[in-house]
Amino acid sequence: MTTFTPLLPHKAQLGECPRYDERTQILYWVDITAPAIHAYNTLDNTHTVYATHEHVGCFALHEQGGFIAGMRSGIWYLDAQAKPIKKLADNPTDNSITRFNDGRADAKGRFWLGTVDEDKSQSVAAFYCFDGKQLTQFKSGLLTSNGVAFSPDNQYLYHSDTPRFTIYRHAFNLEEGTIDEGETFLSMPREIYGTGRPDGAAVDSEGYYWSALFEGNAIIRVSPAGEIVATYPIDVKCPTMCAFGGENLDILYVTSASIGRSQEELLQFPDSGKLFSMKVPVKGCLDYRCTFKL
Template identity: 55%
Template sequence: MPSADLHCVLDARAQLGECPRWDERERVLYWVDILQPALHRFDPATGVDQVFELPEHIGCFSLREDGGFIAGLRSGIWTLDALGRPLAQLAANPEDVRTSRFNDGRCDVAGRFFAGTIDEPKAGGNAHLYRFDGGPGGGQLQALSRGLLTSNGLAFSPDGRWLYHSDTPNFTIYRRAYDAASGLCGESEVWARIEPTAEDRGRPDGAAVDAEGYYWSAFYEGSRVVRFAPDGTVDAVYPVPVTCPTMCAFGGDDLRTLYITTARAGRSAGELERQPLAGGLFAMRTDVPGLAEPRWRESA
């Protein structure tokens, strides 16, 4: 799989770029800067990036079948209109919003929305992975995994049989048997564990799965995207020219353009001088396409 054409398509200088989502109807990439906080709409055909500011941190979102978005904000799960404006809170964050916010999330093939939280002090293991059950009149969050520091890397296998997610500070990617018909999942098992070193603290952040069932993980503080085979072994490594890639997503008409968000928050002045494109949006072509991103269905 060629990676020589990896390049910065948008010098966004995002503080914490995350959650890229390709919209095949509009042929644009939506993404967020969690700390700005804002939802972005990037048109690769024109290079124009529209910014929709939000009143609180936005960790993740999915496109809605009927337009607009469902999103995990600091305060809970919300619906947003097409310009990113909050419409209604569907469920409150059950954790302490002073030290917790929603982080990574997405929909399964049936249109159910899943979202995890981050334990910002990273001290108590108080973060969770949740499934949202309910529709526009409100709903509830069902905890699927507890005791996490940063719920991340949520993705589903192409056949819907597996749910993947990671706990970034613990350098671990988990896998669970999944039933797309019911939304139920089995016990969590360690699928891949990364061994850090003093020189390499790269750890699994946001992710995407391709059409062959391979799991692509952005390695925060690792300057790379790693493609894992379905058995959890490393298949390929793709260098990224900044320290903190955060998440990847497949886009373009053929779903063979891999977009990669990055971050610059918390990096030293010296590092940012050496890496002026930190916080930018990168892209590269892949031989294997990704999967179309499911949309949230209020009836799911």
């Protein structure tokens, strides 16, 4: 069986948001709490770190270059070296207890992203869409907004609330930039699945949803019917997000976390925090870029 292997010796505190740029063949990802955007050049195997001015939860590439980043204080336009150029929208909630977390661009170039309630006590996190002018809220009462992905035909938007062990599916109107109230796509109760809960995700070309199970040591592949059809173990307790990349989009890249983990766990899983890759038997989908005027 093919297995995940670490790509680099670097260990992130809270690695997240791997994103493959097919034009340059660079894989980008963030370290949220040691705030930076990382770049791994798959052509020459070089690794570059671009420090950011505050916690960065997610980003999308922009058609004109640079990054549209969901950060602690709001949504920012960063240049190609992650330097802040312009703040585009404020974090609507108290950024001493929330920050932007997971996000992804849609096929019309909008940016869908959500926040995290950092102490998990008030359910103050929410899920939004930013069209370049306005930040519109679509869901509230969340703990950790996560797992944003679109079906290949753009009929559905997937979204998870990690501490609630649940993945949701929403009917998606691409032209209008709206979603419906949604339905439970996959519930993962502890008594059946243990502590593993759905974190960041990606969708493959066949419409299957791949989710990293935080505290679950695995990546799962979920069918469009909401059934787990494959489980891929990974040698870290806390994988955080997956992304397809490589020349044929058949390499699955996975970020992971080391922050807040016990010494016992870090001894058991010494590669915690590293970036991993594995060739998979299906191709992924290219990520969209933001296209709104800056």
